[in-house]
Amino acid sequence: MNEVAEMTAPVAEPASGRNAPACDAAVTRKEPKVLVCDGNEAAAWGVVLSRPDMVAVYPITPQSSLAEYVAQFVADGVLDAELVEAEGEHSVLSVLHGAALAGARTYTASCGQGLAFMFEPYFRTPNLRLPIVMSIVNRDGITPQCVWGGQQDAMTVREVGWVQLFCETVQEVLDTIVMAYRIAEDRSVMLPVNVNHDGNYLSNGIVRIELPDQAEVDDFLGTPDVNWHAALDPDRPMGVDPLTGGATGPGPALFVGYRRGHCEGMQNALRVIVEVHEEWARRFGRRYAPLVEEYRLDGADHALVTIGSMAGAAKDAVDAARERGERVGLIRIKTLRPFPVDAMVAALDKVQAVGVVDRAVSYGWNSGPVHQETLAALQYCRHRIPCLSLIGGLAGADLTQAHFERAIAETAKLFDGPCPRTPVWLNAEDR
Amino acid sequence: MEQFDYVVLGASHAGLEALRAIRAHDADGSIAVLDREARLPVSPTVLPYVVSGKCAEDRIALRERSWFDAQRVDYRQQAAAAALDAARSRLRLADGREIGYGKLLLATGAAPALPPIEGLSDVRFHVLRTLADALALRDAANEVASEAGRSAGRAVVLGAGLVGMHAAENLVRAGARVTIVEMRGQVLPGYFDATAAARIEAVFRDKGVEVLTGRRVKQVARRGEDCTVLLDGGDAREAELLLVAAGVRPEVSYLSGSGVAVERGIVVDEFMRTAAANVWAAGDVVQTPSFFGDGTPAGGILPDAVEQGRTAGMSMAGDPALRPYPGGVSLNTYGFFGRRALSVGRDAPAQAGPEWDVLVRDGEGAEGYLKLVLREGRLQGIFGVDVLFDPGIMWELILRRVEIDARRQALLENPQDTARALMSGLWR
Amino acid sequence: MSATPTIAFDATRCDGCGECMSACASAKSTDGSSAQSRIRIVRDEESGSWGIAQCRQCGDPRCASVCPAAALAKGDDGIVAWDAERCVNCLICTAGCTFGGIAFSPAEGHVVKCDQCSDQHAGAPQCVSACARGALRYVTAANVYNRWGELEDLFVPGLGGCQGCNTELIMRHTLRRVGPNTVLATPPGCIPGMGSVGYNGMLGCKVPVFHPLLTNTASMLTGIRRQHKRKGRNVTALALAGDGGAGDVGFQSLSGAAERGEQILFVCVDNEGYMNTGAQRSGSTTYGAWTATTPIGDSARGKAQDAKNLPLLMMWHGCEYVATASTAFMEDFYAKLEAALEASERGFAYLHLYSPCTSGWRFPSASNIEVARTAVETNFAVLWEYRREQGLTLSRDIDDPLPVTDYLKLLGKFRHLDAAQIAHIERHVAEQAQVLRELAAMQPCEGRQVVGRQSDLMAVDLDQ
Numbered sequence A: 001m002n003e004v005a006e007m008t009a010p011v012a013e014p015a016s017g018r019n020a021p022a023c024d025a026a027v028t029r030k031e032p033k034v035l036v037c038d039g040n041e042a043a044a045w046g047v048v049l050s051r052p053d054m055v056a057v058y059p060i061t062p063q064s065s066l067a068e069y070v071a072q073f074v075a076d077g078v079l080d081a082e083l084v085e086a087e088g089e090h091s092v093l094s095v096l097h098g099a100a101l102a103g104a105r106t107y108t109a110s111c112g113q114g115l116a117f118m119f120e121p122y123f124r125t126p127n128l129r130l131p132i133v134m135s136i137v138n139r140d141g142i143t144p145q146c147v148w149g150g151q152q153d154a155m156t157v158r159e160v161g162w163v164q165l166f167c168e169t170v171q172e173v174l175d176t177i178v179m180a181y182r183i184a185e186d187r188s189v190m191l192p193v194n195v196n197h198d199g200n201y202l203s204n205g206i207v208r209i210e211l212p213d214q215a216e217v218d219d220f221l222g223t224p225d226v227n228w229h230a231a232l233d234p235d236r237p238m239g240v241d242p243l244t245g246g247a248t249g250p251g252p253a254l255f256v257g258y259r260r261g262h263c264e265g266m267q268n269a270l271r272v273i274v275e276v277h278e279e280w281a282r283r284f285g286r287r288y289a290p291l292v293e294e295y296r297l298d299g300a301d302h303a304l305v306t307i308g309s310m311a312g313a314a315k316d317a318v319d320a321a322r323e324r325g326e327r328v329g330l331i332r333i334k335t336l337r338p339f340p341v342d343a344m345v346a347a348l349d350k351v352q353a354v355g356v357v358d359r360a361v362s363y364g365w366n367s368g369p370v371h372q373e374t375l376a377a378l379q380y381c382r383h384r385i386p387c388l389s390l391i392g393g394l395a396g397a398d399l400t401q402a403h404f405e406r407a408i409a410e411t412a413k414l415f416d417g418p419c420p421r422t423p424v425w426l427n428a429e430d431r
Numbered sequence B: 001m002e003q004f005d006y007v008v009l010g011a012s013h014a015g016l017e018a019l020r021a022i023r024a025h026d027a028d029g030s031i032a033v034l035d036r037e038a039r040l041p042v043s044p045t046v047l048p049y050v051v052s053g054k055c056a057e058d059r060i061a062l063r064e065r066s067w068f069d070a071q072r073v074d075y076r077q078q079a080a081a082a083a084l085d086a087a088r089s090r091l092r093l094a095d096g097r098e099i100g101y102g103k104l105l106l107a108t109g110a111a112p113a114l115p116p117i118e119g120l121s122d123v124r125f126h127v128l129r130t131l132a133d134a135l136a137l138r139d140a141a142n143e144v145a146s147e148a149g150r151s152a153g154r155a156v157v158l159g160a161g162l163v164g165m166h167a168a169e170n171l172v173r174a175g176a177r178v179t180i181v182e183m184r185g186q187v188l189p190g191y192f193d194a195t196a197a198a199r200i201e202a203v204f205r206d207k208g209v210e211v212l213t214g215r216r217v218k219q220v221a222r223r224g225e226d227c228t229v230l231l232d233g234g235d236a237r238e239a240e241l242l243l244v245a246a247g248v249r250p251e252v253s254y255l256s257g258s259g260v261a262v263e264r265g266i267v268v269d270e271f272m273r274t275a276a277a278n279v280w281a282a283g284d285v286v287q288t289p290s291f292f293g294d295g296t297p298a299g300g301i302l303p304d305a306v307e308q309g310r311t312a313g314m315s316m317a318g319d320p321a322l323r324p325y326p327g328g329v330s331l332n333t334y335g336f337f338g339r340r341a342l343s344v345g346r347d348a349p350a351q352a353g354p355e356w357d358v359l360v361r362d363g364e365g366a367e368g369y370l371k372l373v374l375r376e377g378r379l380q381g382i383f384g385v386d387v388l389f390d391p392g393i394m395w396e397l398i399l400r401r402v403e404i405d406a407r408r409q410a411l412l413e414n415p416q417d418t419a420r421a422l423m424s425g426l427w428r
Numbered sequence C: 001m002s003a004t005p006t007i008a009f010d011a012t013r014c015d016g017c018g019e020c021m022s023a024c025a026s027a028k029s030t031d032g033s034s035a036q037s038r039i040r041i042v043r044d045e046e047s048g049s050w051g052i053a054q055c056r057q058c059g060d061p062r063c064a065s066v067c068p069a070a071a072l073a074k075g076d077d078g079i080v081a082w083d084a085e086r087c088v089n090c091l092i093c094t095a096g097c098t099f100g101g102i103a104f105s106p107a108e109g110h111v112v113k114c115d116q117c118s119d120q121h122a123g124a125p126q127c128v129s130a131c132a133r134g135a136l137r138y139v140t141a142a143n144v145y146n147r148w149g150e151l152e153d154l155f156v157p158g159l160g161g162c163q164g165c166n167t168e169l170i171m172r173h174t175l176r177r178v179g180p181n182t183v184l185a186t187p188p189g190c191i192p193g194m195g196s197v198g199y200n201g202m203l204g205c206k207v208p209v210f211h212p213l214l215t216n217t218a219s220m221l222t223g224i225r226r227q228h229k230r231k232g233r234n235v236t237a238l239a240l241a242g243d244g245g246a247g248d249v250g251f252q253s254l255s256g257a258a259e260r261g262e263q264i265l266f267v268c269v270d271n272e273g274y275m276n277t278g279a280q281r282s283g284s285t286t287y288g289a290w291t292a293t294t295p296i297g298d299s300a301r302g303k304a305q306d307a308k309n310l311p312l313l314m315m316w317h318g319c320e321y322v323a324t325a326s327t328a329f330m331e332d333f334y335a336k337l338e339a340a341l342e343a344s345e346r347g348f349a350y351l352h353l354y355s356p357c358t359s360g361w362r363f364p365s366a367s368n369i370e371v372a373r374t375a376v377e378t379n380f381a382v383l384w385e386y387r388r389e390q391g392l393t394l395s396r397d398i399d400d401p402l403p404v405t406d407y408l409k410l411l412g413k414f415r416h417l418d419a420a421q422i423a424h425i426e427r428h429v430a431e432q433a434q435v436l437r438e439l440a441a442m443q444p445c446e447g448r449q450v451v452g453r454q455s456d457l458m459a460v461d462l463d464q
């Protein structure tokens, strides 16, 4: 009798157990290669550096150029990977399921409707505990018909069980894709990771970036070992995903085991994300706040909460307000899933009011999704502080410094009166 | 104590067929086959050919040891049953050992029946059931025949059944002068109708055999190495060789007190189960019910032993394809002096009602004799001398109670092709 | 016990010409007379049909069981052989045989029987080749069964299928041939329903097996096959999928993988509906058929549309190999499985198996194979084969089918059909057959051999 895939709870082991201790990055780091590119190309370079075995793609705006870059890299021999040009996103992710169960390190990218179409295999991915890395080049949802940026896609699937990281800059996109493999494949995590970068802002914004050294990255990532827990391999025959559950018998407890193991993997990811970012900083010299970034919170009495690329303009607005003497700071969420409750509570505890800027809508609460997350985190804070919802940047709309200055002003108003239960629609008056 | 899932007692036709049926359904159960003989299984039916010298004694084994090995069956020779304790599912052997069984088949066949004739126990006589019997008879026949410088001796055969007739032929061929004494009014009683029997008898007479039917032996008396056979009419025959072939009795000596009911043989139901739990019986050892449900002879023949063995084996192994044993149908393929007589089924009773039909073709010489017996348009029996047909097909037509009325004339004219065509259609 | 070749007789084709007997006599007789033939063709005047008496080479020969001299035995070649040395001429064997397969030959002075010419023409019984009307066929299907029998059974014994379902047959036999170096995908449906992927930690297969989604079987197999291949391993990527998972909701991924030429062996077990979930309609359901979602009522008489022809759709993808098969024609199925497996090393191979559903189609569980056979013999399910190089080939003659009603009347799901509906189905069956006939007559490209011929692997039904 063959074994049945063991997918309940990968044993937790410290990430450092697998990797050589960090060397002094400053001393050993080679002179980095520099290039000027947009976020999609940067993501593609991140893929090249991570050396996946298989990449499956299907084009969709604003992800298409990323798919094209990867295809070109494969065609040019820059990337030695199987490229599957599947007939749709549903198959894209399904191909990767098969590949990962056969032992492949895998990558894909999608967004918006593509993600929606992919949903069936998408929500199965983390339950299979497959460490697939997937970029979401965030795009707003139809209808109305639109092809532009917005985070409605990623926000809508945030309860499915993927790790979700949101990048602020093009360089962070590249770096985070590489880090994502370390996080995903960590034995105590074994979960798929979405690396989000905003459509338009990041996907098409061209900047100068540094390309880490391949050998360094190879050393950082180690050899992939992605199907030790569940494999489709005649050398290790097993049944993957047998029928499980039912009202009585061993089913209910087995099912709980899978679910609880998944939750534990998510919690382990919080620690691993921090460790991996730390190691990245040591090895490659670039440091990002892994979970929650605190920007100028010292001495602040109120703050904006942001996610993704909008933080750039928001930080400018904060800087300007500080210049004016306003005691404002900024909290940027990098890791939305698993939700970094402790880090968020620590940041929130430093201020007396927050305004949360979302690029997506939570219809059920008449606010934004990150606003909801913030409200939930506030339950663990020392004081109950007012928390305003602001929604902007939908369907490619610009969020400029002016918009954030207004956001800061609206947040400051919370000191003078009750907190409104309705969101501030930042682009409502744009012309 | 050794223990087996299945124990088969007697490694002859019934036992071997049961074995096959058990293994066909139960690949794993442990099986032991016990036989009292110290040699590989030999069919009693082949013994006349051992006597005649046609068969070398080392080329008649029904199965080689390798066959038992391949079936993963523990085959033991010189393992004669002495007593059965059905309540405790144990069999005691003649050497005192005990063997436990889950299920037991009794297939110990029959032994020659000895008629209550005065003086029989005092004289040297032969029977024919085992290989040892056959070898002894073969040697005796040669002695009777081939003593140089004197005319052939006389052999007397008691009983004109198949055994007796076969032996008589062999003795004639060996050169002996032969007398057959048969109590009933014809040779081969119960197998062939009177007309067929008369034809057969005529052939024997032609060969110089003295056939005394309707006669009894009153007494036998020792005369030196030989004996005198005194007949009921008062006349006597001097016999250098006496063969008693007066029927058989079931081999049940080990069953007393076992709880297995025995009448003319072991009493069994239609799945060959005996009165004792987990004990089956098949072959010559059982009292075979007649397929026709009347007093017509049944059992005591090889094909029946095989059918019963198969039924028992399937029943023992729990084979779902098991069908009840339909009852015995008399069936004989008898070759004599290069000619052939075939019989299947029963003859019409003496007082046959209108539902009976008897059709006869009684040509002269090579034409052959054929008799068809029908009841309500269904075949009951078919008897032929020098007419060929397929007994197996006729048997099947009887068992299936196939309506043949419309084909009766065709059957009489060409029984082989007519029955084949009919059967071929039935198989489709 | 192993199965062995046999000679099958079709009374409806026999005209009693006697050529077989002459052929046998010239091969076997000592005096050249037909009387010595070991095959007898005999006429039953009552029924007006011809019958046969010839040894069937029984698996469990009664002639041998009753022989007191051990002169008859079934050999490894399947022939029940007679040993002249041992025979004592007692004729008891003729009482054991109910086929007239062994009989006394006055000319030869002993019993004789057919040995399928194993002495001089092994594998080519002379009677069969002499029969111009095809009434005699040499059925060698048993050879395939024996070969298959020696292959490892990769399913656990006793699966939880419905009684009489032929899917277990398909699963076991397919897996035996494909072997352990396989990854098996069984999308939701009857096949995993039978326990192949297991339940709560128990497992039904000896090969790696999984539930894909109903929708993504071919895609998951793409990833599996490609990754193993990338690592230098030739792992067979096998799907055993229902018609819904193949042709309806799963069709996109199937089509995509076929178009990309992925090296997959995709077996569609077509029971014409969603039978595992209670017999609902699918795109493969026949026009007029009752299903749980095409019920019979005052204004509805079963499914209102024809089934789509999934195998033909697959053929137009230009797959490496596409074929239809039936469990009533196992030899043909085996040959196609063999071809499909081989083709799947080069590209996409698609095998479409007609799988009558005892519970969903409403027929007695004992008649599955009969239903399957009738479907083929009425042209309801035509057996054909497509190879990229050769185009489409018919696997058996479709010019003289049984009436479609012979098939319809076997199934409860058609019980309500009115005359117009029956006519509709008959028309559709005839049209489909015509399309296939014409495809078979086409030459796929210039200069190649004619392909519109009947394949050599003429299917043989085993139950005759």
Ligand SMILES: Cc1cc2nc3c(=O)[nH]c(=O)nc-3n(C[C@H](O)[C@H](O)[C@H](O)COP(=O)(O)OP(=O)(O)OC[C@H]3O[C@@H](n4cnc5c(N)ncnc54)[C@H](O)[C@@H]3O)c2cc1C
Pocket: B009, B010, B011, B012, B013, B014, B015, B034, B035, B036, B037, B041, B042, B043, B044, B045, B046, B047, B048, B079, B080, B081, B082, B107, B108, B109, B110, B128, B129, B162, B163, B166, B251, B254, B282, B283, B284, B285, B300, B301, B302, B303, B305, B331, B332, B333, C090, C092
């Ligand atoms: C001379 C002769 C000619 C015959 N000709 C024909 C014929 O032409 N056609 C026909 O149909 N029938 C014929 N028969 C009858 C036929 O042989 C029997 O019907 C048949 O052999 C019965 O088979 P069986 O297995 O029941 O018993 P048997 O063949 O008698 O076998 C019984 C077996 O049990 C063994 N055994 C007995 N007692 C014990 C014990 N206590 N412990 C262990 N083992 C034991 C014996 O050694 C033997 O091997 C003939 C019989 C004889 C004697």
Ligand code: SF4
Pocket: C054, C055, C056, C057, C058, C061, C062, C063, C064, C080, C096, C097, C098, C099, C100, C101, C102, C113
């Ligand atoms: S002779 Fe008759 S019983 Fe023997 S194998 Fe042939 S068909 Fe079967």
Ligand code: SF4
Pocket: C066, C067, C068, C069, C070, C071, C072, C082, C086, C087, C088, C089, C090, C091, C092, C093, C094, C111
């Ligand atoms: S005739 Fe020959 S083959 Fe037939 S049963 Fe007798 S001994 Fe056996």
